[in-house]
Amino acid sequence: MTEKKVISSVRIQTQADRVWEALVDPEYTRLYMFGCETVSDWLPGSELLWRGTYEGNPMVFVKGRILEIEPGILLRYTVIDPNAAYPDIPENHLRVTYELESDESGTLLKVTQDGFETVADGEKRYQDVYNNGEGWDPILKTIKELLETA
Numbered sequence: 001m002t003e004k005k006v007i008s009s010v011r012i013q014t015q016a017d018r019v020w021e022a023l024v025d026p027e028y029t030r031l032y033m034f035g036c037e038t039v040s041d042w043l044p045g046s047e048l049l050w051r052g053t054y055e056g057n058p059m060v061f062v063k064g065r066i067l068e069i070e071p072g073i074l075l076r077y078t079v080i081d082p083n084a085a086y087p088d089i090p091e092n093h094l095r096v097t098y099e100l101e102s103d104e105s106g107t108l109l110k111v112t113q114d115g116f117e118t119v120a121d122g123e124k125r126y127q128d129v130y131n132n133g134e135g136w137d138p139i140l141k142t143i144k145e146l147l148e149t150a
Helices: 016-024 026-032 122-133 137-149
Strands: 005-012 037-039 047-054 057-070 074-079 094-103 106-114
Touching (some): 005 122, 016 026, 016 094, 016 106, 026 037, 026 137
Antiparallel strands (some): 074 094, 094 106
């Protein structure tokens, strides 16, 4: 498979520290990430869980590790569905990168998800994230709405 990435971005009329809070605060993440809250200590190498409930039962929907973190600027982490049929090994983890750029008009939030070409079920996982070109756009739109109307 040739290199594939899903890239989405949105300009939000607020400061980078508010956007950052929305990315890491479980009170926010559950509002835009399908009811899941983040669980992490936000240090490089630490585990990152996306936890929610299914049919009334708590479960982890996505897990990974923090690769790189610069509060207000950059967050890079791995992701895998721990409930998937393929093995939960580092070689099957995808990467997600949030980049924030601020200026007087607000903050540009860019999300890149990559690593599809080397993981198990890579093409299917790419298509699931790519979602007919929507990618992360619905999630970013919700983050924008939350922050600009709060």
